[in-house]
Amino acid sequence: MTDRAHPEPRSAYRWFLPITTRWMDNDVFGHVNNVQYYSFIDTTVCSYLVETGLFHPTTGGLMAVVAESGCSYFSSVAYPDALTGALRIDRMGTSSVRYGVGIFREDEDQASAGGFFTHVYLDRATGKPAPLSEDLRTALNGLIA
Amino acid sequence: MTDRAHPEPRSAYRWFLPITTRWMDNDVFGHVNNVQYYSFIDTTVCSYLVETGLFHPTTGGLMAVVAESGCSYFSSVAYPDALTGALRIDRMGTSSVRYGVGIFREDEDQASAGGFFTHVYLDRATGKPAPLSEDLRTALNGLIA
């Protein structure tokens, strides 16, 4: 993840989701626990897919499994911060996509964290890797930074 | 909790907080798990206190402990629903407050769930119950429905 070793600005991302924090996100240090960032990453990817209607986790011919994820933490965020999950496409294969997600605090322009999330798309009936639909591929192409 | 056995409208509450849902809030039934509602309740109470500046969980002369909580579930909510946490004061003692919290789905006017949360306020130095500050008491009086 050396390519994610430095915070990037919002302009490095293409789609944005407001995320509210919760009191219990904070751990004993008064900052959002490192685990919760993955919930923000997970939710940002899923929200893009659901809101655009290009893919639904539980219906349609394709399903998605998470093959790999990761996150670099640059500066802390804390409840009650308002956050933004920022999405882009890092890489796209025939049946897999590596989504890049930045987590931004309030109005800051430098990401507090930079993560990724690799989906492999499977035929829901056979469980075998299956090519992305053309609609999804076209839309995701538009998110390459 | 018989007084909370039926859904109430937004007008039964006095202060409102937008809450975004997360993919992992949904359980195997595709609805927000019953546990997460308490995170919404907890966050609604805490956000009122922090945003008004009347009480801070980790600083100042008073601290608060949760003595009791509860929730009645009327209808399900699910990611990606936008939720509203709605606050009122159910009851106020010398050093304790029972907060009432409704959880509303999208633009619905009937609460999906109605919960409560009882804080006991303690002197941070001695750990003994201590009277609410006058400022806090005055503000909370304004939230009695």
Added chain:
Amino acid sequence: MTDRAHPEPRSAYRWFLPITTRWMDNDVFGHVNNVQYYSFIDTTVCSYLVETGLFHPTTGGLMAVVAESGCSYFSSVAYPDALTGALRIDRMGTSSVRYGVGIFREDEDQASAGGFFTHVYLDRATGKPAPLSEDLRTALNGLIA
């Protein structure tokens, strides 16, 4: 919940589940956040049903919805405490069950928290309340304290 206003001993419960705590269960005060107790309650009830084979959340003719839950907090628990979820039946109707759950810290005999959880059982096909199976009713009768 006045009947749950004082901590009870392990002998007030009938079935026991070991629960490990997680670092992120602790909030800024270094104690398990009030919300997580409901995860322990939820898991204790569900584990009894699944381990005994008397009911499965996602298969079989019946499904269960949570109508109400609540918890009284007596003393704090904290990661890395080993916990025990302790189960009993508080009340049983034709198609509903109020489960009582105590949360015990390490080897302590006084509950750190006492909660409840009311399930309404529904016909999975029609979504209408349906009587508990005789097997389930007989088993739950054995958990009345």
Added chain:
Amino acid sequence: MTDRAHPEPRSAYRWFLPITTRWMDNDVFGHVNNVQYYSFIDTTVCSYLVETGLFHPTTGGLMAVVAESGCSYFSSVAYPDALTGALRIDRMGTSSVRYGVGIFREDEDQASAGGFFTHVYLDRATGKPAPLSEDLRTALNGLIA
């Protein structure tokens, strides 16, 4: 994370922690959500440090921040599975440690997931990177696989 692209056996790890799953860990697919694995990783690292007494998150001269984490998912786990968090040291610098953590399902010998977690140790007073204590370094050397 190419070195973590295939499941490894228990023998590739050096210290083991039992972890119980919770009903709400499962997402809509009936498997533990990808986010929760990081809670298992986080807890495994922290439990080693706390149980050995070599480092405590909130006391002592050093503190630790998470710089980076990641996980490869090989096969699913689900509540009510009993899990094992398995620890080793992947890499050690002057003031940083990359912990490797495998997540094992029930008695299986192939990891269901393989993750890592990089701690940077700081002087608690100055917030500047500080060398690991000799005790901690010696112990962690014993966890190199």
